[in-house]
Amino acid sequence: MKETKYSICGMCAVRCPVTVEVQDGKPVWIEGNSHDGGMGRSLCAKGGAAFSQRTDKQRPLGPLLRRGKRGEGQWREASWEEAYDYIAGKLQAIMAEHGARAIMLSDRGGPFADLRQAFVKALGSPNYINHDCTCGRNVHHASKSVYGLGRKDFAYDYENSRHIVLFGRNITESLKVKEVKSFLKAIKKGARVTYIDPRASITAGKASRYWQIKPGTDYALLLGIAHYLVNNNLYDQDFVGRYVNGMPEFKTFLEPYTLEWAEGETGIAAREIQAFCHELNEDRPRVIIHPGWMLARYRDSFHASRMIHILNALMGSIEHPGGLFYPKGPKDAGKKGLKSLSALVPNVEEERADGCGSRYPHFDKGAGMLQTAYEAIDSGVPYPIKAYFVHRHNPFIALPDTDEQRRIFDKLELIVAVDVNYSETAWFADVILPENTFLERDDILRTEKGLKPGFGRRQQCVPPANNTRPGWKIYVELAHRLGKGEYFPFSSIEEIWQYQLQDTGFSPADFDAKGFVKLSDKALWHDRDQLKFGTESGRIEIVNQKWAAMGVASLPPYVAPEQPPEGSFRLLFGRNGYQAHGQHQNNPILCELLDTNRLWINTAAAGKLGIKDGDPVEVANGDTRGIIRARVTDLIHPQAVFMLHGFGTDVPAKKRAFGKGLADQVFMKGKLKEWDHAGGGLNLAETFVTVTPAQAGGEQS
Amino acid sequence: MSKYIVTQEVADCIGCRACEVHCKDKNNSGPGAFYCRMIEVVSEQSSPPAIDYVYLSCFHCEKAWCVDACPTGAMERRDQDGIVFVVDSACVGCKACITACPWSVPQWNPNTGKVGKCDLCMDRIDAGLEPACVSKCTTGCLQFSTPAEASEARRQAFAEQLLQNRR
Numbered sequence: 001m002k003e004t005k006y007s008i009c010g011m012c013a014v015r016c017p018v019t020v021e022v023q024d025g026k027p028v029w030i031e032g033n034s035h036d037g038g039m040g041r042s043l044c045a046k047g048g049a050a051f052s053q054r055t056d057k058q059r060p061l062g063p064l065l066r067r068g069k070r071g072e073g074q075w076r077e078a079s080w081e082e083a084y085d086y087i088a089g090k091l092q093a094i095m096a097e098h099g100a101r102a103i104m105l106s107d108r109g110g111p112f113a114d115l116r117q118a119f120v121k122a123l124g125s126p127n128y129i130n131h132d133c134t135c136g137r138n139v140h141h142a143s144k145s146v147y148g149l150g151r152k153d154f155a156y157d158y159e160n161s162r163h164i165v166l167f168g169r170n171i172t173e174s175l176k177v178k179e180v181k182s183f184l185k186a187i188k189k190g191a192r193v194t195y196i197d198p199r200a201s202i203t204a205g206k207a208s209r210y211w212q213i214k215p216g217t218d219y220a221l222l223l224g225i226a227h228y229l230v231n232n233n234l235y236d237q238d239f240v241g242r243y244v245n246g247m248p249e250f251k252t253f254l255e256p257y258t259l260e261w262a263e264g265e266t267g268i269a270a271r272e273i274q275a276f277c278h279e280l281n282e283d284r285p286r287v288i289i290h291p292g293w294m295l296a297r298y299r300d301s302f303h304a305s306r307m308i309h310i311l312n313a314l315m316g317s318i319e320h321p322g323g324l325f326y327p328k329g330p331k332d333a334g335k336k337g338l339k340s341l342s343a344l345v346p347n348v349e350e351e352r353a354d355g356c357g358s359r360y361p362h363f364d365k366g367a368g369m370l371q372t373a374y375e376a377i378d379s380g381v382p383y384p385i386k387a388y389f390v391h392r393h394n395p396f397i398a399l400p401d402t403d404e405q406r407r408i409f410d411k412l413e414l415i416v417a418v419d420v421n422y423s424e425t426a427w428f429a430d431v432i433l434p435e436n437t438f439l440e441r442d443d444i445l446r447t448e449k450g451l452k453p454g455f456g457r458r459q460q461c462v463p464p465a466n467n468t469r470p471g472w473k474i475y476v477e478l479a480h481r482l483g484k485g486e487y488f489p490f491s492s493i494e495e496i497w498q499y500q501l502q503d504t505g506f507s508p509a510d511f512d513a514k515g516f517v518k519l520s521d522k523a524l525w526h527d528r529d530q531l532k533f534g535t536e537s538g539r540i541e542i543v544n545q546k547w548a549a550m551g552v553a554s555l556p557p558y559v560a561p562e563q564p565p566e567g568s569f570r571l572l573f574g575r576n577g578y579q580a581h582g583q584h585q586n587n588p589i590l591c592e593l594l595d596t597n598r599l600w601i602n603t604a605a606a607g608k609l610g611i612k613d614g615d616p617v618e619v620a621n622g623d624t625r626g627i628i629r630a631r632v633t634d635l636i637h638p639q640a641v642f643m644l645h646g647f648g649t650d651v652p653a654k655k656r657a658f659g660k661g662l663a664d665q666v667f668m669k670g671k672l673k674e675w676d677h678a679g680g681g682l683n684l685a686e687t688f689v690t691v692t693p694a695q696a697g698g699e700q701s
Numbered sequence: 702m703s704k705y706i707v708t709q710e711v712a713d714c715i716g717c718r719a720c721e722v723h724c725k726d727k728n729n730s731g732p733g734a735f736y737c738r739m740i741e742v743v744s745e746q747s748s749p750p751a752i753d754y755v756y757l758s759c760f761h762c763e764k765a766w767c768v769d770a771c772p773t774g775a776m777e778r779r780d781q782d783g784i785v786f787v788v789d790s791a792c793v794g795c796k797a798c799i800t801a802c803p804w805s806v807p808q809w810n811p812n813t814g815k816v817g818k819c820d821l822c823m824d825r826i827d828a829g830l831e832p833a834c835v836s837k838c839t840t841g842c843l844q845f846s847t848p849a850e851a852s853e854a855r856r857q858a859f860a861e862q863l864l865q866n867r868r
Contacts, residue, residue, distance in 0.1 A: 029727075031837050043837045048722035172715035177839055184713050184840055190865075195749070202716050205752030577717035577839075589725050592732065593718055634745040 006033055006515025008446070008458035010420075010438025011046040011053070012580045013108050014176045015446075017515055018047060020439065020461040027051050027439055027462050035514040038178040045578035049589040053437055054465055056588050058654055059421050060434035062467035070410060071428045073652060080469065080477075083431055088481045090414040090430075091123075094386045100124030101350050102384055106131065106370060107391035111446030112458075112471075115496075116391055118341040119475040122484040126348045127385065129368035134398045138679030139292040141363065142305035145544040145554070146313070148534025150364075153326060155450065156290065158182040160322035162283035163192045167218050167308065168297075169290040170201040175577045192283065194276060196221065198637035199572060199600060209276065215570045215640045215685065216561030217266040219300045222307035223558055224262025224273055225280075227254040229314055234281035236316025243531060244313050246542030246554075253555040265560060284315040286322030299686055302679025303556060313540045319526050326526060327449035333519035336503035338445055338455060341496070345487045353385050356680075362550045363680050370395060371672050371682060378408045387414040391471065392435065394423035397582045397646065400668030400682060403624075418474060421583060427651045434468040436460075441470035442493040445500045448516060451523035455506070456516040457497070472496065552678040568688040569605070569641040571621075573664040582646030586654035596661035598631040600642035601691060606632040611693055618694035621667040621687060627694045628662045641691060703761035703783035705821055707835060708851045713842035716741060716754040720834035720843060727822060727833040731810030736819040737834050756843060758834070759806045759819040761785045767818075770801030775816075779823070786820035789813075821845075 003022045008015050017033035019041075030050055032039040053059075063083035068074030078086070094102050105120045107113060109130035120128040132140065140151035147153070158164060159182045171183050187193060187206060195207035198215040213221060229235050230251055240247060259270035280287055291308040295301045317323025330337040351358045353376035357365040360372075377385045388409070396402045402424070409415060409428060417426035418433045426432050435441065443458040460470070469477075476488045490496045497508040510517050526532075535541045543554040564570050575581075576594065584590040599617055611617055613632040618625055619641070628643065636642055647661030668687045675682045716739055724736050737758035744751040761778075765785050768776045775791035776798050778784070787807070792815040798807040799816065807818045822832040830836065835845040844851065 040841065041836050042839050042841065043719060043723070044717055044839050045719040045722040048719055048726050048837065051726055172717070175715075175717060175839070180715060181840055184715075187712075200750050200752070202752050204749050206712075206715070207749045210749035577715060578719070578722070589722055592725075593721065635743075635750055 005459060005461040006035070006457070006511070007438070007461055008443070008456060008515070009043075009047045009050065010458070011050055012583070013110060015110065016043070016047065016177050017456065018043065019515075022461055025462060027054070032177065033515055036178075036516070038181065040181070042177050042181065044175055044177055045590065045593065046580065046584055049584065049587045050437070050439055052588045053420070054439055054462075056586075058586060058656070060419065060426070060432045060468075062434060064432040064434075066430045070415075070430070071406065073427060075432070080467075083433060084478060084481050087414070087416055087431055087478065091387055091482060094413055095123075098384050098386055101126060101353065102386040103127065103389070104129060104353065104373060104385050104387070105389035105391060106393050106395065108393050109367065111448075111456075112443045114341045115444050115472050115475055118345050118487065119479055121342055121345040121348055122479050122487040123482065124348060126350045126352045126365075127354070127368070127373065129354060129370050129373055131370070131393050131395075131398060132367045133370050133675070133680060133682055134296045134684065135294045135681075136292070137367070137369070138295045138302040138676055138681035139305045140367075141679045142302050142309055143291065144364070144534070145362075145541070145547050146306055146309040147540055148536075149326075151291070152449075153534075154291075154324045155327045156288045157322055157325055158191075158288065159185045159189070160286060161186050161191050161288050162286040162322060163194070163279060163288070165194045165280075165287070165289040166196065166203060166207075167290065167292060167304065168197045169293055170197070170203045170574060172202045172206060173577045174293060174575055174580075192279060198640045199574070199642045200635035201574065202577075204635075209272075211266075211268045211272070212637050214265070214267045215572065215637055216298045218298070218304040219307060220257075220262055220265035220558055220560070221268060221273070222304055222311065223254065223257035224259050224266070224270075225277060226250075226307060226311060226314070227257040227262075228259055228274060228277045229280065229311070230254055232277070234277055235314035236284060239285075239316030239318070240314060243318075243533070244540045244542065245537055249555065250310070250542045257558065265558070280315065285317040285320045287315045287317050288312075288323060289315070296676075296681035297683065297685040298561065299674070299676060299683050300556075300559070301681055301683075302676045305679070306554075310540075310542055319528050319531055325451065328451060328453045328520070328524040329447060329449050330453055330504070330519055332524050333453050335519045336505075338447055338500040338504065339502050341444065341488075341500075351382060353383060355382070360550070360680070362546055362552070369680050370399060371675055374405070374408050374672060377411055386412060387416075388412050389416045389418065390423075390425050390429065391418045392420065392423075394425045394582060396424040396428065397663060397665055400665050400671035400684065400687075402663070402666050404670075404672055418471060421586070422651050422653050424582070424649060424651055427653070433474055434466065435474070436464045436468045436470045440464040440468070442472065443470070444472060444493075445497055445511075451525070452518050452520050453524070454516050454518040455501075455504070455511075457508075457511040459511070459515075547678065562686075564639055564688045567609070567692075568690050569601070570639055570685065571664060571667055571687045571689045572640050572642040572685055573645040574642065575645055579644070579646060582649065585646050585649065585660075586657040588656070591656040594644075595657070597628065597644040597647040599628045599662075599691065600631045600633055600636045602636050602638040602640075603632050603634050605638045606630060609691065609693065611691070616694045618692050619662060619667065619689050620692075621669055621689045624666055624669065626662045626666075641689065703779075703785070703821070704847055705761070705782065705784070705826070706846060706848050706851050707756070707758060707821075707832065708844050708846065708855075709756040710842045710844070711753050711755065713840045714739070714754045714756070715840055716752070717839045719837060719839045720756065723833040723837045724819075728817065730808060730817050731812045734808035734810050734817060736808060736817065756834075757804070759785060760804070761821070766801040766803060767798035767807055770797040772797060776807075782826075784821050784823050784826075785818070786823065787816055787818055789815060792816055
């Protein structure tokens with residue numbers, strides 16, 4: 001029998017809508033869900049490798065309990081009952097000694113996190129944390145400080161834009177299918193694209209203008225742009241007059257930052273920046289200056305992102321076609337939203353271990369911050385953290401300095417990894433609870449905000465091929481085992497869906513036809529004369545008092561980045577369109593596309609060191625060193641080197657990828673302690689490494 | 702040339718290699734074997750740099766070298782539409798086709814010890830569908846059509862661009 005199922009891809013965190021054809025219980029075809037017009041049948045390489053993930057045996061295929069020392073890779077297969085008993089026993093002992101607050105859970109956030117948040121809350125802990133300290137925290141907090149709205153409270157209408165400006169936002173490779181299609185349509189319709197990055201990614205090749213900026217000087221360029229726009233009145237004075245606070249202070253602050261000054265800092269010619277500014281003025285309000293997606297990079301990334309948010313206000317591009325818009329939710333469509341699972345659980349009043357909302361009152365409690373939670377694990381201050389659930393999250397490679405993380409994690413009494421793959425972090429855990437691949441699992445329903453809001457469903461398309469379980473079931477079963485079943489009165493996903501949909505007038509069967517339901521037939525736009533912002537003043541704030549109270553100046557003077565010493569380079573990393581987050585390098589198909597990474601190094605810089613294209617080179621920072629082949633190219637700034645992230649795994653069970661290439665994060669020594677106190681993001685682009693010619697065949701040490 | 706053609710709008714290609722993966726997933730071509738390939742062509746000197754990807758698969762030649770070279774008749778050309786394909790059971794793995802093809806298009810499958818190649822997903826074509834690489838292309842830069850349609854579409858696009866520039 002042949003069936004068509006609509007679901008949501010789980011190969012990466014973008015979670016695109018997909019169609020899966022199933023023949024007699026076997027998956028035979030997967031493509032984009034063409035009921036979603038922006039998606040069509042399109043599917044990226046990662047989604048295309050979903051079936052091979054399911055059949056891959058180099059993954060945890062049943063519950064595993066650690067036998068040897070942590071990280072040794074000695075595992076014993078266990079039943080689910082035994083694994084649950086082990087976890088429950090450990091947790092009860094930890095709770096008896098340290099209280100429930102000693103438990104924390106981290107995941108990669110996203111639309112299905114509600115259930116895991118409910119789980120942590122039900123145990124009595126405030127310590128749910130997502131991955132965002134290595135992703136969009138700086139952008140999010142920058143947005144909050146300017147608009148009082150979060151990062152996800154804005155979306156981008158690329159297709160109708162006249163000018164798209166990208167500060168390292170690599171749209172073609174850090175890939176969202178719908179976004180890139182919309183981006184390419186804009187180009188086809190004649191939009192200009194300005195791409196700014198020390199490294200020319202594939203996106204640079206699509207741009208009408210590429211600036212190879214000196215690494216770490218985005219804020220300087222933005223100050224120069226702002227100076228020129230403001231001094232020459234090249235901005236939307238109506239919009240600014242109506243909605244923006246702080247223009248006089250802004251103008252005074254910008255005085256020293258002339259285009260000539262910006263040229264000196266960034267290496268980008270003043271006359272080119274000038275031409276760019278005039279173009280912005282011609283093209284506004286159909287202008288998108290992207291405030292960043294993953295922006296845990298430089299020590300001033302928060303302020304760079306903040307300046308971008310301000311520039312978008314100057315362009316008047318808010319809630320305008322071809323600019324930024326508010327993604328509308330159920331309320332905007334006059335409908336009720338999904339009921340929250342967390343709402344069934346009493347609030348936990350306890351202070352968070354990571355200090356968000358207390359020591360750091362300007363940081364959101366919702367997402368938390370992993371690097372300061374690590375401090376609690378390490379020091380026991382403000383209180384000890386002893387148990388850690390890591391849900392399909394891989395901090396060992398996402399955060400800097402894996403060795404230091406191992407030292408800190410070893411203070412935990414229980415590490416439980418719930419994952420589809422052997423992540424580097426899972427390999428160090430005490431228990432691995434293997435989750436079904438996305439093809440094999442249901443999830444809670446999600447809200448899909450946008451111009452036409454709706455709800456979407458991931459549903460199980462095929463039975464699990466191994467002794468694995470869906471995440472929702474794992475947490476509901478664990479909660480019951482720990483005596484918290486009253487908060488999860490569900491015995492099936494169907495019951496959860498019915499609860500979520502209770503106020504909406506929809507039933508789970510309504511998702512059968514397309515995989516989603518829409519709450520509005522037409523695109524919803526707010527009245528541009530009545531825009532609302534979440535700041536205290538209700539206006540867009542160039543100067544924000546909440547941050548000022550934390551000692552964070554809204555308009556800090558520019559401080560030039562540290563220069564790499566002679567023979568050293570700033571280490572940059574990124575990804576391609578087919579392997580992300582170290583999750584795909586061992587996939588049976590995707591590993592064939594690229595099995596190792598190379599070190600991009602500038603032609604002139606390589607020449608000085610006697611390095612030719614393809615030569616093995618040694619990359620080092622202190623005692624950490626490794627060998628990789630060089631890609632000698634003009635496409636990277638002379639001060640920087642670049643490698644793709646996610647290579648160099650030390651997990652031997654991932655046989656296709658084990659030991660191949662280099663991992664960037666191991667070189668980021670001491671960088672767990674260096675993060676942006678204004679925005680909360682880690683400084684992942686503030687490490688210098690030396691590069692020297694090497695002999696072929698060397699191993700990473 | 703088969704009656705079909707796969708064309709590519711290079712400007713819309715982002716080198717994401719989804720076509721290669723969709724092909725491998727559909728056709729199970731074996732480790733290291735790619736029936737279609739995206740070839741990177743970079744010019745670092747232009748500004749912005751030109752970073753392009755060119756889709757290369759089988760041309761399904763009218764007079765196919767691989768068919769002529771095959772000693773067992775395993776390499777066939779379908780009468781109805783000219784698709785060149787391998788009859789698996791007849792392939793002895795001699796690799797003569799790989800040598801004979803000017804572009805070395807036929808691929809070696811080390812798991813089966815046989816050659817495989819693009820057959821334009823002819824089972825899908827027979828079901829009224831398009832090849833996997835085209836159907837699921839991330840950006841829609843690949844098109845499946847006939848040479849006449851492809852030519853017409855390209856001329857139309859050029860004409861529109863011509864007038865847009867003149868306005």
